[in-house]
Each structure stands twice: as C-alpha cells, then as structure tokens.
Amino acid sequence: MRFVRFDPPPALAGIGLVRVRDSGRVAVGPGGVIPGGDAETLASLLAASDPESRRRDRYGVLALIAAREALREAGLADAPRRGERCGVMIGTTHASSEGNGRYAGDLASATSTLSPSLFVRTTSGAAAADVAFAFRMGGPGQTFVSGWTAGAEALVAAARAVAAGAADLMLAGGVEVPGPIFAHAGPFTMEAAAIAVVARDAPPQRPRLLAYGRGRGTDGVGAILAGLARECGIECRVLVEANDPGSESRLRRAAPPAAADPDGRSRLSVLEHAGAVGAAGAVIGCALSCGMDGPALVVARDPAGDVAALVLDRSRPGRSRVP
16 A cells, blocks of 8 residues: 655645536536537537647547636636646546547558548547647646546646646646447446646645555555554545445445544545546545545545545645644
C-alpha cells in the first residue's frame, strides 16, 4: 500500500462535469440536462470557432466541456492565456478507442486515404492535448491509462506538481468515451468527463487534497484508512464511493479500530455513487464531497481489484483538522 501526504495541500478550485446518459441526453454539472447527445450538440456547447474544432472527436470535446466548466466554477473562465506554469493531466480507461476503431477500418480499406487528422485522434493523450491547446497551457502534461483509478492518478500528479512548485495551476481529471467498440465487452462504462482545477489558492470553502493512498481490494481500503489516521492525525467521517454502489457493509468491515465508536460501530458513512463512469468516477466523487464538512475519503475501484483513494478536507475556516 502506498500513502502520500501533500504539504501544503492544494485546492480543488473548481470542478467541471459532463455525462452522456443512455437516452442520449447530455448532463453538464450536477444538474442541467440538455437534450441530444450527438457530436453536433456537444460541439455547440463549446461554441468553438478555432481551426481545430472540426477535427475533434467526442473524447476531446467532452474533455473541453468539462475543463471549461471547471475554469468557470473556479472564476477563471475569462483568463485567455495561462502559459508554461499551467498544465493538464488526464486519466482514462478506453481513451480514443472510437477513433482507433475508425482508423483500423481505414487501414483495412483498399480505397482509404489514411487521413493524418484521424491518426492523431488514436492516441490516449489526444484529450489532454486538446485541452492544453485550447487554454494555452504549456506546463506539465501527462495521460494515465491505469483503468478506473486513472482519474485519481491524474489528480495526484497535478497535486504533486502544484505542491512542489512546478506549476501554479493544473487541469486534471478523467475522460471516458468507450464508443460502440466496447459496448458489449467487459464492465460497461458510460461516456463522461470530470475535470478539476488544482491550484495553491482557492476560497476557504473549496476542498483541499490532503493525501493519497493506493492498494488492492478491501484490505487496501483498510490500510488507507489506517494511514490517514497515522499520517494525518484525522479520522475520515465520510466516504464517497466511485464506481462501486452497494459497498457500505464491506467498507464498514474494513474500517480500522481508530474509526469506530466506543460501541464498535464504524463512524464511516458511505455516500454511494451509482453508475460506472470509469476514470471520471474519482473526480465526480470529489464533486459530491464538496457539500460536506470535514474530511472525506473518495475511493475509486477498478474491476481488476486496484483501489485508489483521495483524502479531501473541507473544514470551515478556522476548523482545519490537519495538525
């Protein structure tokens, strides 16, 4: 099990969410559903007029919508240029598999012209590049493909860059566009993007990323909780579960003695987040925890058994629980 504490803890200054439902409706933010889910509807949300807009696929468009919403929530929507002290970290499971499928079809066709603009959409890093180009972010950039925990890994990488002074602001999160090629293969993942603005400073009510843990299975969650009590001197009162509904009893059994009442009952309360949103789940969990006071543990689980946990603190001003 790995457990890392951030000092100073960076803030999640804004979080942008976009999800495409089974019905084709597009949900932007916690609420607000927009009818339609085709590429034209998604592109219209951006109102993009730059030369790259016609070449973007759904992977890049969803990432851009979420990034724009995150900057808007952070009060940074009107800043046109960010420079080399700002970067982008993206986590994904299927990445641009839709583009890969189309490109493979072109390769198999004797009459295909093998468009170079389609080829660049086949890389996992395409969405991160789209966001970096659109918002002129020339700082640290990376794409993580560690499955459903990849969004948490992206947030952690961004937090490290900010905490170490390598960047002033990072956009980090998860993007999932499985496409029809994965419709009947393995655990179902819906289309979604969730991106956070990771920065040193933010209003007091914004959550801060205190620590990160990684392990395997229920034992991994228990070890992370123990590390939280040992390394940070706090007990987690709220746990937000990403991609794994119906897990409350299992997590209560995993709680270490330090997180239990005198009568032996766990103090953990579980806010279940239904819906398999892959790498975006960890960031959606962070958004759900924003309305809670005090420490929260956001856990993302991959079907392979890997567990990644983000420790957030949303203590009110003057009530920080970090020693």
